[in-house]
Amino acid sequence: MTSVIPFVRNEMLPEKEPPLRERGVVHWMRQNLFSGPLNTVLTLLGLAVLLWVASHVLPWLMHSVWNASSLTECRDIITQRFGEGATGACWAMVKERWHQYLYGFYPMDLYWRPNLAFVLMFVAIAPVLYTSLPRKMLWFTAIYPALTFWLLWGGSVWTPVVAMLGFVILALIFRALVGKLGVPVSAGIGVVVAALWWMFAQGPVSDALQAAIPLSITTVDSDQFGGFLLSIVIGVTAISASLPMGILLALGRKSDMLIVRTLSVGFIEFIRGVPLITLLFTASLLLQYFLPPGSNFDIILRVIILVTLFAAAYIAEVIRGGLAALPRGQYEAADALGLDYWQAQRLIIMPQALKISIPGIVSSFIGLFKDTTLVAFVGLQDPLKGITTIVRADINWKGIYWEPYIFAGAIFFIICFGMSRYSMWLERKLKTDHR
Amino acid sequence: MAEQAIDRSKMKVSDEVAIQISNMNKWYGQFHVLRDVNMTVHKGERIVICGPSGSGKSTLIRCINRLEEHQSGDIIVDGTELTNDLKNIDKVRSEVGMVFQHFNLFPHLTILENCTLAPIWVRKIPKREAEETAMHFLRKVKIPEQANKYPGQLSGGQQQRVAIARSLCMKPRIMLFDEPTSALDPEMIKEVLDTMIELAEEGMTMLCVTHEMGFAQAVANRVVFMDKGQIVEQNEPREFFNNPQSERTKAFLSQILGH
Ligand SMILES: Nc1ncnc2c1ncn2[C@@H]1O[C@H](COP(=O)(O)OP(=O)(O)OP(=O)(O)O)[C@@H](O)[C@H]1O
Ligand SMILES: [Mg+2]
Numbered sequence: 116m117t118s119v120i121p122f123v124r125n126e127m128l129p130e131k132e133p134p135l136r137e138r139g140v141v142h143w144m145r146q147n148l149f150s151g152p153l154n155t156v157l158t159l160l161g162l163a164v165l166l167w168v169a170s171h172v173l174p175w176l177m178h179s180v181w182n183a184s185s186l187t188e189c190r191d192i193i194t195q196r197f198g199e200g201a202t203g204a205c206w207a208m209v210k211e212r213w214h215q216y217l218y219g220f221y222p223m224d225l226y227w228r229p230n231l232a233f234v235l236m237f238v239a240i241a242p243v244l245y246t247s248l249p250r251k252m253l254w255f256t257a258i259y260p261a262l263t264f265w266l267l268w269g270g271s272v273w274t275p276v277v278a279m280l281g282f283v284i285l286a287l288i289f290r291a292l293v294g295k296l297g298v299p300v301s302a303g304i305g306v307v308v309a310a311l312w313w314m315f316a317q318g319p320v321s322d323a324l325q326a327a328i329p330l331s332i333t334t335v336d337s338d339q340f341g342g343f344l345l346s347i348v349i350g351v352t353a354i355s356a357s358l359p360m361g362i363l364l365a366l367g368r369k370s371d372m373l374i375v376r377t378l379s380v381g382f383i384e385f386i387r388g389v390p391l392i393t394l395l396f397t398a399s400l401l402l403q404y405f406l407p408p409g410s411n412f413d414i415i416l417r418v419i420i421l422v423t424l425f426a427a428a429y430i431a432e433v434i435r436g437g438l439a440a441l442p443r444g445q446y447e448a449a450d451a452l453g454l455d456y457w458q459a460q461r462l463i464i465m466p467q468a469l470k471i472s473i474p475g476i477v478s479s480f481i482g483l484f485k486d487t488t489l490v491a492f493v494g495l496q497d498p499l500k501g502i503t504t505i506v507r508a509d510i511n512w513k514g515i516y517w518e519p520y521i522f523a524g525a526i527f528f529i530i531c532f533g534m535s536r537y538s539m540w541l542e543r544k545l546k547t548d549h550r
Numbered sequence: 551m552a553e554q555a556i557d558r559s560k561m562k563v564s565d566e567v568a569i570q571i572s573n574m575n576k577w578y579g580q581f582h583v584l585r586d587v588n589m590t591v592h593k594g595e596r597i598v599i600c601g602p603s604g605s606g607k608s609t610l611i612r613c614i615n616r617l618e619e620h621q622s623g624d625i626i627v628d629g630t631e632l633t634n635d636l637k638n639i640d641k642v643r644s645e646v647g648m649v650f651q652h653f654n655l656f657p658h659l660t661i662l663e664n665c666t667l668a669p670i671w672v673r674k675i676p677k678r679e680a681e682e683t684a685m686h687f688l689r690k691v692k693i694p695e696q697a698n699k700y701p702g703q704l705s706g707g708q709q710q711r712v713a714i715a716r717s718l719c720m721k722p723r724i725m726l727f728d729e730p731t732s733a734l735d736p737e738m739i740k741e742v743l744d745t746m747i748e749l750a751e752e753g754m755t756m757l758c759v760t761h762e763m764g765f766a767q768a769v770a771n772r773v774v775f776m777d778k779g780q781i782v783e784q785n786e787p788r789e790f791f792n793n794p795q796s797e798r799t800k801a802f803l804s805q806i807l808g809h
Contacts, residue, residue: 447617448654452668452720453643455636462667466658547658547700 178203181210185511208512209522215505216523219341219496225269225333229344232263236351244537260352267348269334273321278313280320285309298457337415341496343526348415350484353422357483358476360423361430362469366460368435379431386428391486394421399493418490426483433475437468470545477538481531498523556768560753563771564593567626568724568755569614574623576609576779583609584620585779593723596756598766598787601776602802607759610776611726614757615646628723644672647717651729653709655701661688661712662697665719673720680719687715691745707738711745718749725749727758761806767791775799 132138148158178197183189189205197203209216218226239259242252261275285305292301325331340348367379386394398417441464449459469476491500503519506512569591576584583606591597599607612618613625616632616639625632627642656664665684669675675683688694691711693704701709710730717725727746731739743765750756750769760766766773766787773790775783775798783790783799791807794800 442652442654444650444652444654445656448650448656450617451615451643451646451648451650452716453640453672454668455640458671462671463656467656470658545658547702 175202175204179206180204181206183207184211186513186515187511204521205515205518208506208515208518212502212506212512213522216342216498216502216519216526218344219502220339221335221341221344222333222339225335228266228269228332228335232266233347235259235262244541265332267335267340267344268337269332271321271325271329271331273324273328273330274317277317277321277324281309281312281317284312337413340415342498342502345415345490345495346484346487346498349419349422349487349490352419353426353483353487354480356419356423357426357430357479360427361434361476362465364427364431365434365438365468368431369438383428383431386425387432391422391425391489392492394425395489395493397421414493414495418493418495422483422487425486426479429479429482430476433472433479434468436475437470437472438464440471441467470542473538473542473545477534481534484531484534485527498526556747557751560751561596561769561771562594562753566593567591568593568595568628569757570624570626571614572624574613574620574625576606576613576618576620583779584613587623587779587781589774589781591724591755591757593755594753595772596750596754596770597758597772597774598770599757599759599774599776600761600763600766600802600806601782605776606779607776608728609779611648611728611757611759614724614726615643615648617648640672644720645722646724646726647720647722648726649710649713649717649728649730651733653701653706653713653733655709655713655716657701660698660700661693661704664701664712665716668716669719684715684719687718688712690718690748691715692741705738706734707741710734710738710742714742714745714749724755724757727756727760729759729761731760731762763791763807775802777802 149155178193178201180189180192180203183192183205184207186205186208189203189207193201193203214223214226218229221229236259238252239256242248242250242256258279261279264278265272265275285308288305288308289301292304295301296304364379364383367375368383370376370379395418398421399414403412445463445467446459449463454462488497488499491497496502496505499520503523506519507515567590569589571587571589574584574587575582587610599610601607609618613620613632614627620632628645630638630641630645632638632642655661656667659667662681662684665688666677666680669680669683670677685694685697688697691714693708693711693715696704696708696712701712704712714730730746731742734742739762743762746756746758746765747769758765758770770787772784773787774781775790775796777798783794783796785795790799791803794803
């Protein structure tokens with residue numbers, strides 16, 4: 116048997132710096148780039164690929180030409196400056212045609228209208244994105260859609276005002292009935308009355324008001340829209356409409372009521388089973404057959420509706436994932452405290468489920484925004500194919516290839532990257548679980 | 551706990567009935583979880599429910615605030631019968647507080663918001679007033695300084711005390727506890743039990759599923775033993791522990807008391 120040697124420490128050890136090879140650049144490189152044979156090979160391979168790409172792209176970029184009136188002139192300048200066989204980017208095209216990429220065929224003297232709408236968009240979105248801003252700003256957010264509709268398409272100011280009245284009617288009916296009939300029934304009645312208002316009262320009432328107090332600005336037709344104006348109009352509307360719809364669909368899919376559940380599942384699975392292009396063709400062709408003859412349903416509006424439905428189905432599934440991640444105890448605690456179904460959803464369940472779903476929701480939004488370029492297939496001038504085709508049809512720019520795509524791609528990148536950074540910021544801000 | 555002096559002056563059982571359960575049965579599909587349960591709880595009673603795992607203790611107390619639905623028999627809580635009528639269910643839930651084994655605090659809200667949410671939305675109390683009430687109860691469970699933290703930043707014992715305060719903010723007449731201490735480390739159990747004892751001293755009607763027999767002996771006026779979905783034996787604590795009648799009770803007690 117060994118005996119225990121007693122030990123007592125009298126002096127505590129001071130903290131020391133780690134040894135040199137555990138710090139600094141060399142340590143970082145050893146850890147991240149050359150930690151083993153495989154890692155070393157991959158690092159060298161990656162470097163080789165980077166060098167190869169740079170050696171091809173850099174000269175092309177360095178030979179950029181900014182001032183020329185045609186592609187031929189561009190090429191002449193490059194040959195002149197950098198010798199026979201040299202290639203270079205011809206940004207002169209972008210300089211001459213950028214406005215078409217942004218506005219399509221929107222009348223030039225009216226550019227201030229989309230510009231103003233774009234700036235005001237940030238004012239309208241800000242209170243939604245940043246909860247620290249005053250809540251009163253949300254009133255502007257509420258009227259923003261009607262204001263923008265009027266700014267972009269022009270016409271009588273009474274059209275959007277009367278359309279907004281439909282929402283006011285909806286809200287009033289809901290508030291009057293919700294105490295007695297509950298959320299779903301009163302919302303249903305409100306929607307039906309509002310729909311009747313839009314179908315039967317919208318035209319006569321706005322005409323009458325216009326006759327009484329004429330107030331209008333120049334009309335711009337839907338086929339004059341194009342480029343990023345079109346993408347942003349479709350994208351922003353569909354994004355803001357598809358989130359609430361997706362939430363309702365996700366709740367419907369989890370509902371105890373058989374009909375609600377079946378309808379939600381059927382809708383989600385149908386939409387997810389059909390390519391977006393099919394829906395867009397439907398928007399451009401079939402919808403016209405189903406609607407009463409003579410009703411002229413704007414093509415952009417039709418596309419917006421179908422893109423919204425499409426995105427809503429995906430967002431519903433993302434949110435369902437978030438709902439599934441919530442422990443049952445959260446529902447039980449809400450029930451035990453006496454919160455009703457809609458209070459529990461709004462105050463307890465959705466804030467947590469949406470937080471979990473942020474990355475998925477934002478991915479859906481980014482996908483949706485990029486998918487707006489598919490409207491090229493129904494004859495709208497999206498910034499990628501639609502406008503580029505038009506530019507190439509010009510004899511001066513025939514044959515230009517990379518530049519338009521790089522330009523449009525860069526703008527898409529800025530917008531999508533912005534969305535993704537915002538979502539990361541939001542996730543960090545909402546992180547309260549401290550796990 | 552036994553050594554702690556307990557003030558019994560306000561622990562009075564009145565004649566008024568708080569909960570009346572008669573011939574209640576519940577099934578999960580084919581499985582008969584609760585069989586012909588009869589139980590009358592008077593105002594001011596402190597009842598401890600114990601029994602082996604799976605005997606239906608949780609299910610029984612969850613039926614009292616309709617987290618689970620019973621299929622036959624009656625449950626009348628404070629004069630309101632539990633039926634499919636949503637109004638009655640809401641009424642009962644606002645009178646009955648519940649504390650869960652896993653606390654079930656809302657992780658996205660601060661401690662204070664956890665406590666004011668239901669008073670504001672269910673009882674329609676102004677925010678200021680709800681916050682004052684919440685602080686009152688947080689002081690009572692001895693964690694007023696944590697009011698602006700999130701649940702994830704608190705220890706288990708602190709979270710459970712917040713959960714108790716959250717229930718108390720609704721000013722319930724009856725409190726249900728489902729194994730409130732079994733997810734806690736030993737040193738935290740005491741702080742939660744102390745809070746519960748304090749509640750009992752104030753005359754709260756309590757139904758508590760727990761295996762803390764010290765607590766049962768100290769504060770309960772009745773211990774109910776359940777097995778296989780039935781009430782097998784009930785008695786006042788001293789008799790229950792010293793002189794159990796049924797063989798099942800004896801076997802259960804010898805297991806948990808380690809004789
Ligand atoms: N949702 C459910 N569906 C089907 N069976 C269930 C459900 N919940 C509980 N049970 C079953 O009902 C029985 C009683 O469960 P209960 O949770 O009431 O037991 P308990 O006495 O609280 O046990 P424990 O001490 O383990 O908490 C168990 O056999 C359990 O498996
Ligand atoms: Mg249990």
